[in-house]
Structures are given as C-alpha cells and as structure tokens.
Amino acid sequence: MLETKKLLQKSAAKADVILEILDARLPKASENPLVNRLCQNKTQVKILNKMDLADPKITAQWMDYFKKERNVRAIAINAADKSLAAAALEFATRDIQRNRARKLKLMVVGIPNTGKSTLLNTLAGKKIARTGNVPAITRHQQRTSLKNNIDIYDTPGILWPVIEPEQRAYALAVSGAISDTAVDYQDIVCFAANLLMKRYPELLMARYRFLDRLPGDETDLIEQIGAARGCLKSKGRVDYQKAAGVLIQDLRSGKIGRISFETPFDISSDEEENSVHPFV
Ligand SMILES: Nc1nc2c(ncn2[C@@H]2O[C@H](COP(=O)(O)OP(=O)(O)OP(=O)(O)O)[C@@H](O)[C@H]2O)c(=O)[nH]1
Ligand SMILES: [Mg+2]
8 A cells, every 4th residue: 555655656646647546425435535645736626526326416416515625626527428428538637738749648537436546448439447336446547648648547446544533434435445344334234324314214215115114123123134135044033144145235226216425514524523324
C-alpha cells in the first residue's frame, strides 16, 4: 500500500487532470483524503459513478452539495455507459488549456471497486483492464491512449488504514469497497437492514413480498428472509449468516432498487451534532 501511495504521488505530479471515482451511493464515505493532497493545484473532478444503483433524488442533492465546494467539479455517471463515460471525459477536459504538441494526462484514482477500470475500458472501447465486483482487482498502474491525444492512467484502489466513523466502514463494506471480512458482518447487516427499514420501506416490502408488515427490527427482517428463502439449518432453524447474505447481495446489486447509503443532510447533521450515527 505504501508503495502504491508513493507511485500515485509521483504520477499525480505529472497529471493534468485527476479524476476521482466515487460511489454515487456514498459519495462522501467513498472519498479518500489522500486524493485532495494529490490534487494540489490540479483540476479535481469528482465522478459519482454507479448512479444507476443510487437513489436519483439523493444524487441530485449530492450534485448541489458538490457545486458549493471550492475547486471541485462533479458529474454523475454509469461508467459502463458509453455516452455517459464520454460525457465525463468531455466534462473533465473542457476547461483545460491544451498544448496540442503534448499529450493530455488524465489520472483515474479512488478507493477500491468504484469503477475506475470500467471507466477506462468504456472510454477505450475495449477491455483493457480487468474488472470485478470485489475490492483490489487492479494491482498496477496502467496507461492507455485515447483519441484526441489523451493518455489515461488507471490505478489500484487505495484505502487508508483506519476507517472512522464505524458507519462509514459499514457503508463501504455494503458497497463492496472493502471486503465483508474487514468489518464485523453482523454490524454490516444491521446497518443495511436499518437503512432499508428506515429510508426505503416501500422498496423493501416490494422486493420481499412475503413480508406482511414492516419488520420490527433487523433480526425480524433476517429471520423472515431466511424462512422464506429456505436459508435454514438443522431442525428448521434460520441460518442467519446465509439469510443476511441474501439481503446484502440484493442491496449491493441493486435488486432492491436504487438506494443511497448517505445524504448531504447526514454530513451536515454530523458536523453540527458531532454525531457518528447518520442512519439512526
Ligand atoms: N451498476 C454499475 N456497476 C458498475 C459501474 N461501474 C463499475 N461497475 C461494476 O463495479 C465493479 C467494480 O468495477 P471496477 O472497474 O473493477 O472497479 P475498480 O475501481 O477498478 O476496482 P479496483 O481495481 O479493485 O480498485 C465491477 O463489477 C463493475 O462491473 C456502474 O456505473 N454501474
Ligand atoms: Mg481497477
């Protein structure tokens, strides 16, 4: 990780534009503090990727939020979509003073699993970089030449050693940016269940039609999913681990619907109250 960080710092110094790929479902929690340091005196473009999985109303709120941040420009996309990826490239480079004799260097950075390599592949129009829905797929920096005299650099996802507050770690785990084993799985499940029951009850009820009422708590929800989906152990007891896995996979993949894990309001109430519990 230290080596990667050093390499990123070296490359960033030579880059014209830094594209920070965030997860649109958790745009603050998926920011890496290191990126701000890499971006000194550079155009910093935040790309809220996976917008197809995020709640569109909340994404619009995030766009307003980032408009108010100084020296930052933000755009929401789905990196697998050709025209949206092209729009992001245009957005990122449009104010840059170009010296046509020299290639424009774009560097794609961000935490693991946010879609950096997917964006590179879509822009290149072919599969150059390996992608996958687990963290840390890309291990080395990779340069690709695009049209219009542009070089784009894909980089390995980077995280920092201690993720705080805990809610941030849970949101990152549900999104797939950190592995399920990095955080207590029970806590991740409680976070996901509470988010769905409090913020998206209609989507929850629509996905799990066997629920005849909104579950009273997370245990109730997992028990009902386990019973209905046959996640059972001996003597018909619910296998909580398996049932929880169903919920997490459904949420992560968008099967429950378009869901955001945090809102700009959570951030400001955190700052005001110094609270670390944005979802309760
Ligand atoms: N739904 C959706 N999935 C996406 C999008 N972009 C990427 N993905 C998926 O997210 C997963 C991670 O994508 P990658 O491109 O490998 O992410 P990465 O940031 O390069 O990950 P690392 O190399 O591990 O840091 C893959 O399963 C992609 O198919 C998107 O806009 N929408
Ligand atoms: Mg990658």
